[in-house]
Amino acid sequence: xxxxxxxxxxxxxxxxxxxxxxxxxxxxxxxxxxxxxxxxxxxxxxxxxxxxxxxxxxxxxxxxxxxxxxxxxxxxxxxxxxxxxxxxxxxxxxxxxxxxxxxxxxxxxxxxxxxxxxxxxxxxxxxxxxxxxxxxxxxxxxxxxxxxxxxxxxxxxxxxxxxxxxxxxxxxxxxxxxxxxxxxxxxxxxxxxxxxxxxxxxxxxxxxxxxxxxxxxxxxxxxxxxxxxxxxxxxxxxxxxxxxxxxxxxxxxxxxxxxxxxxxxxxxxxxxxxxxxxxxxxxxxxxxxxxxxxxxxxxxxxxxxxxxxxxxxxxxxxxxxxxxxxxxxxxxxxxxxxxxxxxxxxxxxxxxxxxxxxxxxxxxxxxxxxxxxxxxxxxxxxxxxxxxxxxxxxxxxxxxxxxxxxxxxxxxxxxxxxxxxxxxxxxxxxxxxxxxxxxxxxxxxxxxxxxxxxxxxxxxxxxxxxxxxxxxxxxxxxxxxxxxxxxxxxxxxxxxxxxxxxxxxxxxxxxxxxxxxxxxxxxxxxxxxxxxxxxxxxxxxxxxxxxxxxxxxxxxxxxxxxxxxxxxxxxxxxxxxxxxxxxxx
Numbered sequence: 001x002x003x004x005x006x007x008x009x010x011x012x013x014x015x016x017x018x019x020x021x022x023x024x025x026x027x028x029x030x031x032x033x034x035x036x037x038x039x040x041x042x043x044x045x046x047x048x049x050x051x052x053x054x055x056x057x058x059x060x061x062x063x064x065x066x067x068x069x070x071x072x073x074x075x076x077x078x079x080x081x082x083x084x085x086x087x088x089x090x091x092x093x094x095x096x097x098x099x100x101x102x103x104x105x106x107x108x109x110x111x112x113x114x115x116x117x118x119x120x121x122x123x124x125x126x127x128x129x130x131x132x133x134x135x136x137x138x139x140x141x142x143x144x145x146x147x148x149x150x151x152x153x154x155x156x157x158x159x160x161x162x163x164x165x166x167x168x169x170x171x172x173x174x175x176x177x178x179x180x181x182x183x184x185x186x187x188x189x190x191x192x193x194x195x196x197x198x199x200x201x202x203x204x205x206x207x208x209x210x211x212x213x214x215x216x217x218x219x220x221x222x223x224x225x226x227x228x229x230x231x232x233x234x235x236x237x238x239x240x241x242x243x244x245x246x247x248x249x250x251x252x253x254x255x256x257x258x259x260x261x262x263x264x265x266x267x268x269x270x271x272x273x274x275x276x277x278x279x280x281x282x283x284x285x286x287x288x289x290x291x292x293x294x295x296x297x298x299x300x301x302x303x304x305x306x307x308x309x310x311x312x313x314x315x316x317x318x319x320x321x322x323x324x325x326x327x328x329x330x331x332x333x334x335x336x337x338x339x340x341x342x343x344x345x346x347x348x349x350x351x352x353x354x355x356x357x358x359x360x361x362x363x364x365x366x367x368x369x370x371x372x373x374x375x376x377x378x379x380x381x382x383x384x385x386x387x388x389x390x391x392x393x394x395x396x397x398x399x400x401x402x403x404x405x406x407x408x409x410x411x412x413x414x415x416x417x418x419x420x421x422x423x424x425x426x427x428x429x430x431x432x433x434x435x436x437x438x439x440x441x442x443x444x445x446x447x448x449x450x451x452x453x454x455x456x457x458x459x460x461x462x463x464x465x466x467x468x469x470x471x472x473x474x475x476x477x478x479x480x481x482x483x484x485x486x487x488x489x490x491x492x493x494x495x496x497x498x499x500x501x502x503x504x505x506x507x508x509x510x511x512x513x514x515x516x517x518x519x520x521x522x523x524x525x526x527x528x529x530x531x532x533x534x535x536x537x538x539x540x541x542x543x544x545x546x547x548x549x550x551x552x553x554x555x556x557x558x559x560x561x562x563x564x565x566x567x568x569x570x571x572x573x574x575x576x577x578x579x580x581x582x583x584x585x
Contacts, residue, residue, distance in 0.1 A: 010168040010183050014108045022099070022111060023146070024139040025092070028126055031069040031138075032076065033089040034342065038097055046344060046491040051144040052161040053191040054246050055254050056395040059489040060198055061141060063266040063275075063346055066491060067205065068134055070273045075129045081122055088119040102146045103165065133197050140194040147187050149524035150488070154515050154561040155282055155312040156504045157351050158488050159466045159475055159526055163187075188252035195255040199241060202257075202265060206234040209268040211435040223410050230268060230435040232444045235411050237261035242394060242401040256394055258404055263388030264444065267381065268433040270330075270346055271322045277330055278345040280497050281316045281375060282504070283352045283368055286479060287514075307530040308479055309514035314368035315501040319345065319494045320380050327432020327440045330380040335494035342493050348384070350486040351465060353478060363483040364458075375484070381431045387486050389451035390460045412445035458483060466519055474535035475519035475526070513557035522547050525563045529554060545569060 011019070026044050030036070036044040049065050050058065076082040096112055105111050115123075127135050147167055150158040169186040176182065207216045209230040217224075223239045226232045240258035270277060288308035320330035321338060335341045356366050362374035394401045431447070432440040441447065455461050463485035466475040516528040518535035522544050529535040534554060538547050548566050551558055559567060 009106050010170060011106050011186075012108065013170045013172065015105055015111060016169045016186065018108060018111045018113050019102060019105050020139055020143055022096075022113075023142040024127075024135065025115070025123065027138045027142040028072070028123060029089045029092065030142075031065070031072055032082070033086045034344075036093050038093070043093075043097075046493075048145050049138075049141045050150075050490045051141040051194060052148045052150070053144060053195055053254060054161075054395070055195055055244065055256050056259075056392075057195075057198070057256060057262070059266060059346075060202060060262055062490045063270060064137065064198060064201055065141065066275045066344060066346055067269060067273055068130070068138060069344060070275065071134075072126055072130070075126065076122075079125075081125075085119075085122050088116055088122065091116060092119055102143075133201055136193065137197050137201060140190050140197075144187065144190055144194060151521050151524045151526050153465065153519065153526045154528060155284065155310070155351075155508065156501070157282065157349070157465050159464075159519065160468075160521075162521070162524060185249075188246075188249040191246075191254055192252045199255045199257055202262060203238055205269055206230075206237060206265050208272055209234070209265060209433075209435055214435075223407055225413055226411050228435060228442050229264070229440065229444050232411050233261045233264035233268075236404075236407055236444075237265055239407060240393075240402055240404060242398050244395055244398045247397065256398055256401075258407075259391050259393050260388045260404075260444075260448065263384065263391075266346075267384055267388075268328075268435070271328055271433045274322050276322075276333075276340055276343055276345040276494075277320045277380065278335075278347045278492065278494050278497050279316070279318045279320070279375075279380070280347065280349045280501055281318075281352055281484065282312055282350075282501065283314045283316070283354065283371060285311050285313050285354055285356060285366075286477075287311075287355070288479065308477070308517040309530075310477065310516070310528075311514055312505060312508040314372065315505050316372045316375055317494070317498050317501050318376060324434065326379065326381075327437040328434025329432055332376060335498070341495040344491050344493060347490055347492040347497060348486050349488045349490075350387075350484055351482070352484050353480070353482040355481060358481050360481075364481060379431060381433055383484065384486075385431060385447055386451050386454065387484075389448050390455040390463075408445045408448060412443050460485070472536075472540050474529075474532060474539045476532075477515075477517045477519065477528075479517065507560060511557060511560040513555070513560050515561070516555075520547070522566065525566060527551055527558065527561065545573070549573065 026036075027049060030044055030046065030048065035042055035046060049061070051061050052058070073082065076085055092115055095115075099112055100110055130138070147165070148161050148163050151160050151162055152158045166185050167187040168183050171180050171182060171184050175184065210216065211228055211230060214228065214231065219235075219238050223235055226235050237257050240261060242256050244254040244256050246252065246254060269275075286308060287310075318332055319335040319338075319340065321333050321340070323329055323331045325331060333340070335343075352363070352371065354364070354366055354371075358364065358366055360366070361370065363371060363378070365371050365374070393404050434440065459480060460482070463478070463482050465487055466477045468475050516530045518529045518532040519526050520529065520535045520539040529538070529551065531554065534550070538550060541547055548562070548570050552570055559570065562570060
């Protein structure tokens, strides 16, 4: 039960239900007509479906959104409704141009309800076509995404998500009878249902990756031996189901499953549905003491005598389209020539980290040009599979997860015990995702074992960009060679990513100011400092304006990295101070 203070407002049930209905309409419109741009800014974009629930399963939400989009557009095309519905969406958006944000909606009078009768008729037919699970998934994806933001570093890489506020809603009579009280935080029950439904949808969709002629075998009481990679991924995912208890709301469980199995299923589903992928790979050079830079394992900042600095030196953005080549793969394309500049893609955001003096070639080369050339030559199936297997199978605080090692042995059999020869760049024979191609591998355990060897050899187990040392402390950047990894997956378009990363790279090249190892947050922006103790202090500070002032006092040239609204605040404050002659600037 939540007991709000007098200053905290609570949404009425009527307003809450209307808000969820509006979010569902926004989401359907987004999938059919694309992003909603009003007055030069995005009012509703693909990031509005990036639901963050603490499950470390962003790849699942993004892929499911893209699959549902294909299904809805296929339905509209089949019934000759696509063009007409896009016109009605345009009218809807004009009518709703002044809609309030969720944090301004508390009563039914705060929200615009009602739509064109023809719009409602087609919308309801789409809802009937989707069915209950998909409808709840889409509504909750948009609703949950509005409650939090990703905190992003100065080089565009996210490090954590942050709730914007509690979502206080009146309880129903049934909830009050059950002792819940007059109000509750509605977000956490939504997370429970959302993650349970997401798991169920992937479980059902996994039948679409089975080879032709292989019938869908009902799941038994325990995992069974399977003889194709697609069946193995499906079987392992189904039996990998577990729950996580969030530290803040332990009573509201989050459903999770095997990370590696989900990646195998989703990659194959993207190929089946013809969904493009866009890989964004910024590259960071780090500089520091020789012992820190050349060490095999990550070095803590307290072990380094001199400040560690970082520079964004290049960004590679590559778009891929499914192809029948190489047993079912994804080929690199020019998004403009392919006519998919504005096509929603499964975006895989990663990063690479290197030291100028490190030995190596291909993906470990200190040359950005050679790195990009190597990345363009690597098979996408290969690097995504490597990432899927070296990533942790379950998030922290997962309760009694299944023995995933034993499950792979049971499902894949003994012949997978000997890992096949694999490198980060060289590929793995039979890595195609077309289940009907006989040349593809029939054993996921072989790939998994090979990746285990790779991750140990190249220290790929811990590749998260930054770690928080403890509650209310600053984050500390990684400080070791990382050939590649992925940090977040969501939905975006090639045009958006190419422009965003070109702008980001230009910003960093326009200044000699480096980034530093100690990070602190200002809402959803993450800034760096050379002084760890000062970063700790700013992390604990609640005054965001003062945080920016203290940062600029310590590192004046960091103005190059300030977010636009933060830079404007700083410049206004500095100008006012100059006029009053209260400080020397």
